Amino acid sequence: MPLYEYQCKKCKHRFEKIQKFSDPPVRKCPECGGPVEKLLHAPAVQFKGTGWYVTDYAAKPPTDGGSEKKEDKSAAKDKEKEKDSKPKKSEAKKSKE
Numbered sequence: 001m002p003l004y005e006y007q008c009k010k011c012k013h014r015f016e017k018i019q020k021f022s023d024p025p026v027r028k029c030p031e032c033g034g035p036v037e038k039l040l041h042a043p044a045v046q047f048k049g050t051g052w053y054v055t056d057y058a059a060k061p062p063t064d065g066g067s068e069k070k071e072d073k074s075a076a077k078d079k080e081k082e083k084d085s086k087p088k089k090s091e092a093k094k095s096k097e
Contacts, residue, residue, distance in 0.1 A: 001018050002019065002021070015030060
């Protein structure tokens with residue numbers, strides 16, 4: 001059964017009432033007899049099991065695939081450096097002459 005919270009418009013007294021959906025809403029304050037209004041709150045819901053962000057996606061450890069990509073990039077940079085350090089064929093011919 002749901003728990004409803006009410007507040008008196010006259011004396012501002014707040015109280016809770018467990019009611020069935022079919023029960024009529026409370027009309028009078030139990031303290032002063034003034035009119036009351038039903039207060040709305042966000043429901044307290046907790047999703048359990050698999051398939052939710054918190055359980056499946058939030059805290060995945062990093063995979064090895066990410067570190068391999070970094071290694072591939074550094075290897076490509078090393079190859080570029082080797083190319084730059086070797087003299088070009090046209091430069092080698094000029095130095096022989």
